[in-house]
Amino acid sequence: MTAEARPRLRADARRNRDRIIATATQAFADDGPDVPMEEIARLAGVGVGTLYRRFPDREALVVAVVRDSLATTLARARAAADSDAAAAADPATKADPATADPAAAEGRAWDALVNSLNPSHELRLTMRLTSLFSPTTAAAVRADPAITRIRREYAETLDALVLAAQAEGSLRPDVGSGDVAHLLSLAAYGLSRAPDATAEIAFDRARAIILDGLRAHPTAPLPGHPLTTTDLASE
Amino acid sequence: MTAEARPRLRADARRNRDRIIATATQAFADDGPDVPMEEIARLAGVGVGTLYRRFPDREALVVAVVRDSLATTLARARAAADSDAAAAADPATKADPATADPAAAEGRAWDALVNSLNPSHELRLTMRLTSLFSPTTAAAVRADPAITRIRREYAETLDALVLAAQAEGSLRPDVGSGDVAHLLSLAAYGLSRAPDATAEIAFDRARAIILDGLRAHPTAPLPGHPLTTTDLASE
Amino acid sequence: MTAEARPRLRADARRNRDRIIATATQAFADDGPDVPMEEIARLAGVGVGTLYRRFPDREALVVAVVRDSLATTLARARAAADSDAAAAADPATKADPATADPAAAEGRAWDALVNSLNPSHELRLTMRLTSLFSPTTAAAVRADPAITRIRREYAETLDALVLAAQAEGSLRPDVGSGDVAHLLSLAAYGLSRAPDATAEIAFDRARAIILDGLRAHPTAPLPGHPLTTTDLASE
Amino acid sequence: MTAEARPRLRADARRNRDRIIATATQAFADDGPDVPMEEIARLAGVGVGTLYRRFPDREALVVAVVRDSLATTLARARAAADSDAAAAADPATKADPATADPAAAEGRAWDALVNSLNPSHELRLTMRLTSLFSPTTAAAVRADPAITRIRREYAETLDALVLAAQAEGSLRPDVGSGDVAHLLSLAAYGLSRAPDATAEIAFDRARAIILDGLRAHPTAPLPGHPLTTTDLASE
DNA sequence: CATGAATGAGGCTTCATTCAT
DNA sequence: GATGAATGAAGCCTCATTCAT
Numbered sequence: 001m002t003a004e005a006r007p008r009l010r011a012d013a014r015r016n017r018d019r020i021i022a023t024a025t026q027a028f029a030d031d032g033p034d035v036p037m038e039e040i041a042r043l044a045g046v047g048v049g050t051l052y053r054r055f056p057d058r059e060a061l062v063v064a065v066v067r068d069s070l071a072t073t074l075a076r077a078r079a080a081a082d083s084d085a086a087a088a089a090d091p092a093t094k095a096d097p098a099t100a101d102p103a104a105a106e107g108r109a110w111d112a113l114v115n116s117l118n119p120s121h122e123l124r125l126t127m128r129l130t131s132l133f134s135p136t137t138a139a140a141v142r143a144d145p146a147i148t149r150i151r152r153e154y155a156e157t158l159d160a161l162v163l164a165a166q167a168e169g170s171l172r173p174d175v176g177s178g179d180v181a182h183l184l185s186l187a188a189y190g191l192s193r194a195p196d197a198t199a200e201i202a203f204d205r206a207r208a209i210i211l212d213g214l215r216a217h218p219t220a221p222l223p224g225h226p227l228t229t230t231d232l233a234s235e
Numbered sequence: 236m237t238a239e240a241r242p243r244l245r246a247d248a249r250r251n252r253d254r255i256i257a258t259a260t261q262a263f264a265d266d267g268p269d270v271p272m273e274e275i276a277r278l279a280g281v282g283v284g285t286l287y288r289r290f291p292d293r294e295a296l297v298v299a300v301v302r303d304s305l306a307t308t309l310a311r312a313r314a315a316a317d318s319d320a321a322a323a324a325d326p327a328t329k330a331d332p333a334t335a336d337p338a339a340a341e342g343r344a345w346d347a348l349v350n351s352l353n354p355s356h357e358l359r360l361t362m363r364l365t366s367l368f369s370p371t372t373a374a375a376v377r378a379d380p381a382i383t384r385i386r387r388e389y390a391e392t393l394d395a396l397v398l399a400a401q402a403e404g405s406l407r408p409d410v411g412s413g414d415v416a417h418l419l420s421l422a423a424y425g426l427s428r429a430p431d432a433t434a435e436i437a438f439d440r441a442r443a444i445i446l447d448g449l450r451a452h453p454t455a456p457l458p459g460h461p462l463t464t465t466d467l468a469s470e
Numbered sequence: 471m472t473a474e475a476r477p478r479l480r481a482d483a484r485r486n487r488d489r490i491i492a493t494a495t496q497a498f499a500d501d502g503p504d505v506p507m508e509e510i511a512r513l514a515g516v517g518v519g520t521l522y523r524r525f526p527d528r529e530a531l532v533v534a535v536v537r538d539s540l541a542t543t544l545a546r547a548r549a550a551a552d553s554d555a556a557a558a559a560d561p562a563t564k565a566d567p568a569t570a571d572p573a574a575a576e577g578r579a580w581d582a583l584v585n586s587l588n589p590s591h592e593l594r595l596t597m598r599l600t601s602l603f604s605p606t607t608a609a610a611v612r613a614d615p616a617i618t619r620i621r622r623e624y625a626e627t628l629d630a631l632v633l634a635a636q637a638e639g640s641l642r643p644d645v646g647s648g649d650v651a652h653l654l655s656l657a658a659y660g661l662s663r664a665p666d667a668t669a670e671i672a673f674d675r676a677r678a679i680i681l682d683g684l685r686a687h688p689t690a691p692l693p694g695h696p697l698t699t700t701d702l703a704s705e
Numbered sequence: 706m707t708a709e710a711r712p713r714l715r716a717d718a719r720r721n722r723d724r725i726i727a728t729a730t731q732a733f734a735d736d737g738p739d740v741p742m743e744e745i746a747r748l749a750g751v752g753v754g755t756l757y758r759r760f761p762d763r764e765a766l767v768v769a770v771v772r773d774s775l776a777t778t779l780a781r782a783r784a785a786a787d788s789d790a791a792a793a794a795d796p797a798t799k800a801d802p803a804t805a806d807p808a809a810a811e812g813r814a815w816d817a818l819v820n821s822l823n824p825s826h827e828l829r830l831t832m833r834l835t836s837l838f839s840p841t842t843a844a845a846v847r848a849d850p851a852i853t854r855i856r857r858e859y860a861e862t863l864d865a866l867v868l869a870a871q872a873e874g875s876l877r878p879d880v881g882s883g884d885v886a887h888l889l890s891l892a893a894y895g896l897s898r899a900p901d902a903t904a905e906i907a908f909d910r911a912r913a914i915i916l917d918g919l920r921a922h923p924t925a926p927l928p929g930h931p932l933t934t935t936d937l938a939s940e
Numbered sequence: 941c942a943t944g945a946a947t948g949a950g951g952c953t954t955c956a957t958t959c960a961t
Numbered sequence: 962g963a964t965g966a967a968t969g970a971a972g973c974c975t976c977a978t979t980c981a982t
Contacts (some may be wrong), residue, residue, distance in 0.1 A: 012960080013966060032369050034269070036951060047968040052953065132367060134267055175444070182437050183444060186421040202417050209410070209418060213448030248941090271976055273944095282943040283978085293977070482981080483945060502839050504739070506972060517947040522974065601894075602837060604737055645914070652907050653914060656891040672887050679880065679888060683918030718962085741955055743965095752964040753957085763956070 017054050020044045025065050029125040033062075033132045059140045062133060066141050069126035070150045073119075077157045080116035110170035113161045114211065117180070119188040127189045155181075172216045183210050252289050255279045260300050264360045268367045272296075294375045297368060301376050304361035305385045311358075312392050315351035344399035345406060348415070349446065351396055354423040362424045390416075407451045418445050487524050490514045495535050499595040503532075503602045529610045532603060536611050539596035540620045543589075547627045550586035580640035583631045584681065587650070589658040597659045625651075642686045653680050722759050725749045730770050734830045738837045742766075764845045767838060771846050774831035775855045781828075782862050785821035815875035818866045818885070819916065824893040832894045860886075877921045888915050 023044035027035045037058060041051040055061040119127070130141065141147060158177040165171035187207045190199075258279040262270045272293060276286040290296040354362070365376065376382060393412040400406035422442045425434075493514035497505045507528060511521040525531040589597070600611065611617060628647040635641035657677050660669075728749035732740045742763060746756040760766040824832070835846065846852060863882040870876035892912045895904075 016966085030370075034369065034951090037953085038951075048953080049955085049968050050966075053966070057953075134269075175440075178437070179440055179444065182425060183441055186425050186441065189424065190417060190421045202413070205410075205414055206418050206421065209414065209448040210445060211448070213444035213446070251942095272978085273976075276944095284943050284980090285941080287978070288941075291978095486945085500840075504839065504972095507974085508972075518974080519947050519976085520945075523945070527974075604739075645910075648907070649910055649914065652895060653911055656895050656911065659894065660887060660891045672883070675880075675884055676888055676891065679884065679918035680915060681918070683914040683916070721963095742957085743955075746965095754959090754964050755962080757957070758962075761957095 013054075016044075016046055016050060020046065020051060020054060020061075021065055021068050024061055025069065025122065025125050025129075028062075028065065028129050028132075033129065033134070033137070037061075059137055062129070062137055063141055063144045063147070066126055066130060067144060067146050067150070069122045070147060070154070073123045073126075074150050074154045074157070076118075076120060076123075077116040077154060077161075080112050081157050081161055107165070107168040107170045109161065109164035109168045113165045113171065113180070116158070116161055117184045117207075119184070124188050127185055131189065169216055171214060175214060180214065183214070251279075251281060251285060255281065255286060255289060255296075256300055256303050259296055260304065260357075260360055260364075263297075263300065263364050263367075268297075268364065268369070268372075294372055297364075297372055298376055298379045298382070301361060301364060302379060302381050302385070304357050304364070305382060305389070308355065308358045308361065309385050309389045309392070311355055312351040312389060312396075315347050316392050316396055342400070342403040342405045344396065344403045348396045348400045348406065351393070352415070352419045352442075354419075359423055362420060366424060401451075404451055406449060410449060415449065418449070421445075483524075486514075486516055486520060490516065490521060490524060490531075491535055491538050494531055495539065495592065495595050495599075498532075498535065498599050498602075503599065503604070503607070507531075529607055532599070532607055533611055533614045533617070536596055536600060537614060537616050537620070539592045540617060540624070543593045543596075544620050544624045544627070546588075546590060546593075547586040547624060547631075550582050551627050551631055553582070553585075577635070577638040577640045579631065579634035579638045583635045583641065583650070586628070586631055587654045587677075589654070594658050597655055601659065639686055641684060645684060650684065653684070721749075721751060721755060725751065725756060725759060725766075726769055726773050729766055730774065730827075730830055730834075733767075733770065733834050733837075738767075738834065738839070738842075764842055767834075767842055768846055768849045768852065771831060771834060772849060772851050772855070774827045774834070775852060775859070778825065778828045778831065779855050779859045779862070781825055782821040782859060782866075785817050786862050786866055788817070788820075812870070812873040812875045814866065814869035814873045818870045818876065821863070821866055822885070822889040822912075824889075829893055832890060836894060871921075874921055876919060880919060885919065888919070 020040070024035075024040050027040050027043055031039070037051060038048050040061075041048045044051070051061070055064060130138065133141070155177065158181060162171060162175075162177040162180055166173050184207070187203060187210060190203060190206060255275070259270075259275050262275050262278055266274075272286060273283050275296070276283045279286070286296070290299060365373065368376065390412060393416060397406060397410075397412040397415055401408050419442075422438060422445055425438060425441060490510070494505075494510050497510050497513055501509070507521060508518050510531075511518045514521070521531070525534060600608065603611070625647060628651060632641060632645075632647045632650055636643050654677070657673060657680055660673060660676060725745070729740075729745050732745050732748055736744075742756060743753050745766070746753045749756070756766070760769060835843065838846065860882060863886060867876060867880075867882045867885055871878050889912075892908060892915055895908060895911060
């Protein structure tokens with residue numbers, strides 16, 4: 001997934017690496033950013049040495065976890081954008097607006113936008129993590145080239161979705177992809193804490209309300225100007 | 236500020252205690268939840284011994300900080316509610332809807348609700364803190380009787396504001412005080428991170444969009460049922 | 471002994487500090503430069519925490535040990551120089567060269583030089599240490615201002631002794647204080663390894679032979695030019 | 706190079722083994738006695754596994770390195786002794802003292818002694834190594850039969866050189882081969898540290914002074930008795 | 941009471957050594 | 962045989978907490 005000089009990992013090493021990242025993601029989410037490395041190793045069923053062979057220090061592990069999670073999120077958003085494009089190319093879909101489901105009347109682009117923002121379990125955990133790590137670690141995360149690239153590509157994908165939704169008139173024109181990303185990351189963050197059904201509902205409701213706020217029926221002018229993703233780069 | 240048995244601390248001791256809490260609040264906000272106790276003591280200009288005399292252990296200090304911050308927030312929300320009640324009792328205010336400021340057309344209760352949710356510096360810190368502490372410490376915070384009481388009183392105050400806004404027709408009827416608290420805490424949380432102007436704007440815009448979503452113009456039924464604050468107690 | 475802002479240490483702290491340095495000096499000599507910090511602490515009868523409170527890391531401890539040892543050595547060399555000066559001022563001492571002990575016929579300055587080079591137990595340990603530490607640590611030692619100052623003062627003292635001995639004709643004129651320091655440090659180094667009587671003898675003999683070589687009876691011109699202490703600064 | 710049961714290693718394995726020893730010798734000299742085994746393996750271009758196949762543990766590698774180095778040194782000292790013997794047997798050499806180079810007036814045996822003590826690069830490394838390893842490792846080195854044998858043979862060679870030089874009157878009679886070995890090892894040790902020109906000069910000068918001290922012009926009786934190599938066995 | 945010195949458990953990381961591929 | 966992945970013991974250092982001054 002990265003462009004590093006890591007041509008091929010031995011099968012078992014690869015499996016270990018993947019399991020460590022998955023375990024670490026979960027452990028960080030469960031116990032906070034300070035979970036002992038030994039605990040992570042234990043949960044992953046490996047010795048500390050193996051953990052450190054793969055990730056030179058805690059920071060490297062965190063970066064890998066975030067990188068992995070963001071890559072998944074990007075793939076998801078892209079899939080949503082692509083399926084939207086495919087649907088648009090297929091005249092059979094939503095052929096006649098008049099006969100369409102009124103609840104889905106917002107249009108294809110809107111649906112694509114909403115789908116792309118449905119946070120995966122992984123992303124939720126990452127949302128939480130990125131806000132919990134120490135300033136030093138956060139800086140390391142932002143400095144990672146692979147993460148930077150993913151963020152940029154994600155921003156581009158989201159930009160396209162936002163513009164399409166605004167073109168079809170379903171998304172209010174005075175918001176930018178930065179606003180959208182910010183709001184949805186907030187919603188996802190709220191979800192990431194409690195793992196139970198209530199949190200699930202609270203998230204769904206919050207998301208619905210936020211989406212209502214994003215629809216093209218502004219009741220009052222928004223302050224400032226539409227935020228682009230770049231505006232939030234320092235987030 | 237709290238309802239504890241406060242056996243009349245000597246003036247200077249009292250000052251010490253207050254300074255420690257203020258310092259700790261700032262230190263937690265600046266450097267994260269792991270600031271060493273010695274660092275806090277140093278910043279407060281006292282020895283560790285003094286710190287430990289006031290707060291038997293780190294958890295007690297955290298609890299005190301959160302308690303203090305929540306108490307301030309509650310007082311602020313109450314003041315907003317009270318001024319609303321006072322305004323309602325005063326026929327001179329907003330006497331004639333026709334002459335009222337159109338931008339404020341949502342009604343007095345709506346304004347009161349919005350005001351009560353304008354996060355103070357203190358609240359922002361608290362938002363950040365409560366989401367950053369370890370699960371263990373978070374549990375200790377929730378278990379604190381004084382904090383529980385404050386949360387309950389805060390919920391009651393918010394309930395009243397929500398009901399009033401729904402009664403006047405400005406707040407959509409399918410939300411509860413839990414939804415409102417959840418959404419606004421999310422917005423405030425987003426703010427608490429970066430202290431720069433961009434974050435300020437992002438927060439203002441996010442809040443505006445959320446408020447639009449909360450207004451009484453539901454475009455689609457919300458999933459589930461209106462959340463009460465109790466629903467979110469485990470958050 | 472240093473010019474740091476350490477005005478006064480609490481009596482017990484001071485005692486601990488001294489004991490730690492003494493213990494560390496011995497431990498380094500006995501077990502090499504890698505003695506675990508915990509071992510040093512244990513031998514000194516304190517907890518690791520105390521050790522680290524006084525010396526932020528291993529390097530700081532090493533620097534302190536070397537500094538302490540060099541200071542002792544400097545004091546010793548100075549005492550030798552001073553007693554020589556005092557003797558010279560006292561007409562009763564060695565009043566008549568003709569009646570002096572033939573074995574001591576070399577003169578007062580020579581005796582002073584020899585005395586100043588009688589390595590203390592501490593210095594022997596230090597000799598061994600400075601050559602055993604890692605390049606990084608060695609660099610830290612050389613970078614220490616207090617150590618730099620002591621080395622400079624020591625060089626000045628030795629310079630005076632060397633010049634005096636050459637003036638009285640007992641020390642061969644084609645050597646410098648750098649040569650003298652180098653040779654004697656070699657002898658002392660050899661001594662520092664084995665702690666038994668044999669080593670003691672070997673050292674005494676080696677020193678006697680070296681001193682013979684240093685006497686004013688050069689049988690062959692020495693290569694290069696007389697070394698000054700500065701020439702050996704990188705040693 | 707050693708007298709072990711060397712069951713005819715395959716050519717490439719043999720090459721591996723030699724490269725590992727050479728690499729390790731250099732690595733120890735460059736980076737100190739704590740170079741990780743993996744680093745040595747990497748520098749030698751083999752995997753750790755291969756390293757451990759040849760040398761069961763770190764101690765075995767160190768012993769092999771020292772053994773190798775000492776064997777080289779012994780060969781050199783023997784060559785010097787042999788050439789001296791050959792020269793002595795050849796009446797053409799130094800036939801007429803009157804026509805001899807005055808600077809070489811000390812005699813053939815003296816020259817042989819001096820030559821045998823001219824430290825090779827290998828010996829310098831060994832000097833450094835043997836003094837840097839931990840007490841435990843140093844003991845293992847001394848306990849190695851091959852090393853013991855080499856030391857013994859070296860002592861015998863040196864004994865012969867010393868006796869010859871004393872017989873011809875160039876070496877003072879009150880020193881033993883132990884004294885000579887001790888002094889020259891000290892000089893060589895001093896050299897092994899800094900690899901620059903200053904160190905070269907300092908070594909040359911120190912050696913010259915020491916040789917002056919060793920010449921047959923004792924100005925004072927030496928303490929103790931002439932040391933044999935055995936006296937220094939524990940060094 | 942205030943201070944800051946002492947303690948030691950606990951987390952991070954390294955590396956000698958073993959073992960599966 | 963060669964390789965390098967896995968293991969875990971051991972050392973460094975931090976910091977919450979206790980206690981002597």
